[in-house]
Amino acid sequence: xxxxxxxxxxxxxxxxxxxxxxxxxxxxxxxxxxxxxxxxxxxxxxxxxxxxxxxxxxxxxxxxxxxxxxxxxxxxxxxxxxxxxxxxxxxxxxxxxxxxxxxxxxxxxxxxxxxxxxxxxxxxxxxxxxxxxxxxxxxxxxxxxxxxxxxxxxxxxxxxxxxxxxxxxxxxxxxxxxxxxxxxxxxxxxxxxxxxxxxxxxxxxxxxxxxxxxxxxxxxxxxxxxxxxxxxxxxxxxxxxxxxxxxxxxxxxxxxxxxxxxxxxxxxxxxxxxxxxxxxxxxxxxxxxxxxxxxxxxxxxxxxxxxxxxxxxxxx
Ligand code: B12
Numbered sequence: 001x002x003x004x005x006x007x008x009x010x011x012x013x014x015x016x017x018x019x020x021x022x023x024x025x026x027x028x029x030x031x032x033x034x035x036x037x038x039x040x041x042x043x044x045x046x047x048x049x050x051x052x053x054x055x056x057x058x059x060x061x062x063x064x065x066x067x068x069x070x071x072x073x074x075x076x077x078x079x080x081x082x083x084x085x086x087x088x089x090x091x092x093x094x095x096x097x098x099x100x101x102x103x104x105x106x107x108x109x110x111x112x113x114x115x116x117x118x119x120x121x122x123x124x125x126x127x128x129x130x131x132x133x134x135x136x137x138x139x140x141x142x143x144x145x146x147x148x149x150x151x152x153x154x155x156x157x158x159x160x161x162x163x164x165x166x167x168x169x170x171x172x173x174x175x176x177x178x179x180x181x182x183x184x185x186x187x188x189x190x191x192x193x194x195x196x197x198x199x200x201x202x203x204x205x206x207x208x209x210x211x212x213x214x215x216x217x218x219x220x221x222x223x224x225x226x227x228x229x230x231x232x233x234x235x236x237x238x239x240x241x242x243x244x245x246x247x248x249x250x251x252x253x254x255x256x257x258x259x260x261x262x263x264x265x266x267x268x269x270x271x272x273x274x275x276x277x278x279x280x281x282x283x284x285x286x287x288x289x290x291x292x293x294x295x296x297x298x299x300x301x302x303x304x305x306x307x308x309x310x311x312x313x314x315x316x
Contacts, residue, residue, distance in 0.1 A: 008049040008073045012037070015047050018063050018076075019056060029055075049073050067109045075110065083119050088128050095133055099146070104153045111161040116168075122208060123298040126201035130158055131296075134197065155197065162200040169208060183311060185236040186228045188216030190253065195242035198273050201297050202238045209304060211236070222253045226260030229267055235289075236307065238300075241273040250275065254283045254291075261287045270294060270303055 012030070016023040029035040030045055035055050037045045053072050056063050064079075065072040071094070078091035091114070098107050115125055137154050140146040146154075187203045189196045196218035203213050214232055216224065220239075229237050237257070241250060250271060257269065269286075271279075272294035284291050289310075292303045 009046040012045040015052055019061055064113050092133050096136055099154055104157050108157040115165045127296045166204050182212045184232050184234040185211045186214045186234045187238045188220040189218040189240040190245045191221045193245050194218045198240040205297055222256045226257050236268045238270045241275050247279045250279050258286050
């Protein structure tokens with residue numbers, strides 16, 4: 001830990017970002033000797049992360065790293081790798097090391113911070129941050145390295161991160177909410193399927209984009225997607241299809257929804273998740289306003305853009 005800690009040096013602008021102050025304030029603190037700094041041959045200031053965190057603690061300055069003591073250097077390095085190189089590798093390795101030691105609260109705090117990091121964005125947070133970590137968790141469980149209970153603790157922690165993110169988002173969007181013209185969507189996970197973190201991600205994305213979402217949660221009878229769509233005049237139905245849902249289940253689901261389709265209340269269908277097998281492409285020619293199968297949240301954005309322009313072009 002010490003070796004890692006002492007090896008981490010920050011520029012003065014990184015320190016300013018970390019302490020959430022203006023760079024000139026950092027410069028002043030350095031000049032006054034309150035913050036220890038060294039200068040490179042080129043005259044640029046360098047500060048040791050450990051010194052900066054000790055200074056922050058003494059001054060009661062809360063930083064993004066404060067909750068992670070004694071792992072501040074590890075978290076800082078992981079966040080920097082993510083911001084500068086776009087890689088989640090170090091962050092996932094750190095998260096998995098906490099998972100294996102049962103440090104689930106820390107994991108939740110890290111993902112809370114990540115969810116609010118503007119440089120990451122919601123789609124990357126969900127697709128690369130949450131999903132890829134959960135794939136690692138699933139692999140560790142399949143190899144017998146994690147107990148079922150431990151896997152449940154992690155998925156519950158991720159669920160809570162998403163619930164919190166959604167509730168903060170709703171508060172921030174409060175003034176804009178409740179407009180009469182908000183498009184309506186129905187979101188849930190396929191019947192027989194308990195995996196619903198993917199559905200939660202979809203729900204958050206849609207709400208962020210101004211949709212009113214009726215969220216049905218996990219294990220939803222397929223007919224009920226159609227019934228709720230009609231009852232709420234929804235313009236979009238999103239169904240998550242994580243394993244054990246297979247291509248054959250998707251075909252059956254689409255047929256059921258076709259049977260319930262009311263052309264006077266048209267809607268688009270978005271299916272998504274880590275699907276087993278190839279879906280018969282002929283299915284994509286159903287009565288729906290639009291039907292797409294996605295493997296990620298970012299891929300849904302294209303369909304939503306199209307629906308937005310359809311809405312903009314059609315009188316309501
Ligand atoms: C957490 C978890 C669970 C939790 C789920 C809790 C919850 N609240 O959701 C619990 C413990 C309940 C569970 C149960 C089971 N699980 Co499980 N589970 C997982 C695990 C570890 C993570 C899944 C997850 O939450 N991922 C995070 C989310 C965010 O990712 P995602 O669902 O892929 O969603 C992303 C995209 O796919 C996409 N997306 C998803 N849906 C949609 C929808 C739309 C419209 C769009 C646009 C995009 C989209 O966007 C999301 C963001 O990127 C996976 C491992 C893995 N490789 O995924 C195993 C895994 C899926 N489970 C597995 C198994 C075997 C089971 C059980 C059968 C175990 C058992 N014996 O009981 C049961 C099945 C229960 C059931 N009938 O559903 C296997 C499936 C193997 C297979 N190929 O069939 C996996 C792969 C683990 C493994 N390595 O073997 N599981």
